[in-house]
Amino acid sequence: MFTHSRGQRRRRDSEESERNHAEPGGDLEFGSYTARRQRKSPEEEERLEREHFWKIINTFTCYGSHIHERVNRAERQFLSLPKSQQNMMPNFQSNLDRIRKCADHNQEILQLIVNDCTCMFENKEYSNNGHNKPTPASTFDMDKLKSTIKQFVRDWSEEGKSEREVCYQPIINEILKYFPKDKCDPSDITILVPGAGLGRLAWEIAMHGYSCQGNEWSFFMLFSSNFVLNRCSEINAFKLYPWIHQFSNNVRSVDQVQPVYFPDVNPHDLPFNPNFSMTAGDFQEIYTDKNSWDCVATCFFIDTAHNILDYVETIWNILKPGGIWINLGPLLYHFENLANELSIELSYEDLKNVILQHGFLMEMERESVRTTYTVNPLSMMKYFFDCVFFVARKPE
Ligand SMILES: C[S@@+](CC[C@H](N)C(=O)[O-])C[C@H]1O[C@@H](n2cnc3c(N)ncnc32)[C@H](O)[C@@H]1O
Numbered sequence: 001m002f003t004h005s006r007g008q009r010r011r012r013d014s015e016e017s018e019r020n021h022a023e024p025g026g027d028l029e030f031g032s033y034t035a036r037r038q039r040k041s042p043e044e045e046e047r048l049e050r051e052h053f054w055k056i057i058n059t060f061t062c063y064g065s066h067i068h069e070r071v072n073r074a075e076r077q078f079l080s081l082p083k084s085q086q087n088m089m090p091n092f093q094s095n096l097d098r099i100r101k102c103a104d105h106n107q108e109i110l111q112l113i114v115n116d117c118t119c120m121f122e123n124k125e126y127s128n129n130g131h132n133k134p135t136p137a138s139t140f141d142m143d144k145l146k147s148t149i150k151q152f153v154r155d156w157s158e159e160g161k162s163e164r165e166v167c168y169q170p171i172i173n174e175i176l177k178y179f180p181k182d183k184c185d186p187s188d189i190t191i192l193v194p195g196a197g198l199g200r201l202a203w204e205i206a207m208h209g210y211s212c213q214g215n216e217w218s219f220f221m222l223f224s225s226n227f228v229l230n231r232c233s234e235i236n237a238f239k240l241y242p243w244i245h246q247f248s249n250n251v252r253s254v255d256q257v258q259p260v261y262f263p264d265v266n267p268h269d270l271p272f273n274p275n276f277s278m279t280a281g282d283f284q285e286i287y288t289d290k291n292s293w294d295c296v297a298t299c300f301f302i303d304t305a306h307n308i309l310d311y312v313e314t315i316w317n318i319l320k321p322g323g324i325w326i327n328l329g330p331l332l333y334h335f336e337n338l339a340n341e342l343s344i345e346l347s348y349e350d351l352k353n354v355i356l357q358h359g360f361l362m363e364m365e366r367e368s369v370r371t372t373y374t375v376n377p378l379s380m381m382k383y384f385f386d387c388v389f390f391v392a393r394k395p396e
Pocket residue numbers: 154167194195196197198215216217218221281282283284299300301304305
C-alpha cells in the first residue's frame with residue numbers, strides 16, 4: 001500500500017529534527033534520521049540518532065507514570081484542604097481515580113504504538129541494548145506526546161470531522177478543481193503533503209486516486225501514523241482519552257474523561273494505489289529534485305520553518321512548471337521565542353511579496369478561513385485561527 005523513497009542521510013539545523021523513510025509492502029518503515037546543528041562524525045551522528053529514537057520511545061513508555069504523578073499532585077492538594085472543604089467536594093477523589101484509569105488505558109495504546117517501532121526502520125535497526133529502563137521524560141517531550149494524542153482526534157476520529165471539513169476539505173476541493181478527474185487520470189497527478197501529521201489529508205487525497213506522498217519528520221507523529229495506517233483495520237477499534245491532561249476549563253468533571261474512538265474509517269479501505277506513500281524526514285532535505293510535483297499541499301505547515309523563505313524556495317523548485325501550491329494555515333512561527341534558534345517571522349503581507357517575487361502567480365486567495373486545531377469541543381477555552389488560504393501557480 002505504501003511506497004518509499006529512500007534518501008541519503010543529511011543534517012538539519014534543529015535539535016528536534018528527524019528524518020526517515022517509509023517502505024512499500026503494506027507497512028511504513030523508517031530509515032535513519034539525523035538532526036544536529038554542527039557537522040559531526042558518522043559515529044557521533046549514529047549515537048545521537050539512537051539517543052533521539054530512544055528518547056521518544058521512552059517518552060511513550062513513561063507517559064502513564066507522568067500522568068499519575070500529576071493526578072497524585074492534585075490529590076495531595078485536595079487532602080491539604082480543611083476537612084470541611086473536602087466534604088464539599090465528595091466526588092473529587094473518585095474523579096481523580098477515573099483519570100488514573102484513563103491514563104492507564106492511554107498507556108496501553110501508547111505501548112501498542114511503540115511495540116513494533118524498533119523494526120519499522122528499513123535501513124536501521126534500533127536494538128534496545130541499554131534502553132530498557134524508562135527514565136522520566138522532559139516536560140517538553142511529554143507535551144509533544146500529549147499533542148500527538150490530540151492529533152488522533154483531528155485526523156482519525158468522528159469528533160475531528162468538523163475540523164477536517166474546514167482544514168482539509170478546502171484543499172481537497174482545490175485539487176479536484178485544478179485536476180478534475182474527468183479531464184485527467186488522477187494517478188498521473190503527483191501531490192506532496194509536507195508536514196503530514198498523522199496522514200489523514202494525504203490519505204484523503206490518495207482516496208481520490210491521486211498519487212500522493214505525505215512527509216513527516218517527528219517520531220511522535222511517525223510512530224502514531226505507522227500505527228493507524230498499518231495496524232488499524234477496524235473502524236473505531238481503539239479509544240484514547242485525549243482530554244485527561246486538561247485540568248482547567250472543564251464544564252463537567254466527566255468532560256475530562258471523554259473517550260475518543262479511532263479510526264473513524266478503515267485506513268486499509270484505500271483502493272490499491274501504488275502511488276500512495278509516506279516519507280519520513282525533513283521536507284527540505286528530502287525534496288531536492290527540481291520540477292517533480294504537480295501540486296504541493298501545505299496545511300498548518302509553513303510556519304514550522306526556521307526560515308520560511310527556504311520553504312517557499314523549496315516548493316518553487318520542486319513544483320513542475322505549471323504546478324500549484326495550495327496552502328491553508330496560520331503563521332504561528334514555531335521557532336519564535338526559542339533561544340538560539342533561527343526564526344524568520346514574516347507577516348502574511350511580506351510572505352506574499354516573497355512568494356510573488358519568486359514568480360508564483362496567485363490564483364486564489366482568502367485571508368480569513370476560520371479553523372481550529374485539535375480543539376476540545378467540550379472545553380470552556382477554544383482557540384480559533386483565521387487562516388490564510390491560497391493557490392499559487394508556478395508559471396509554465
Ligand atoms: C502543525 S503540524 C500540522 C500537521 C498536519 N498538516 C495537520 O494539519 O494536522 C506541523 C507538522 O509539520 C511537521 N514538520 C515540521 N517541520 C517539518 C519538516 N521540516 N519536515 C517535515 N515535517 C515537518 C511537524 O512534525 C508537524 O507534524
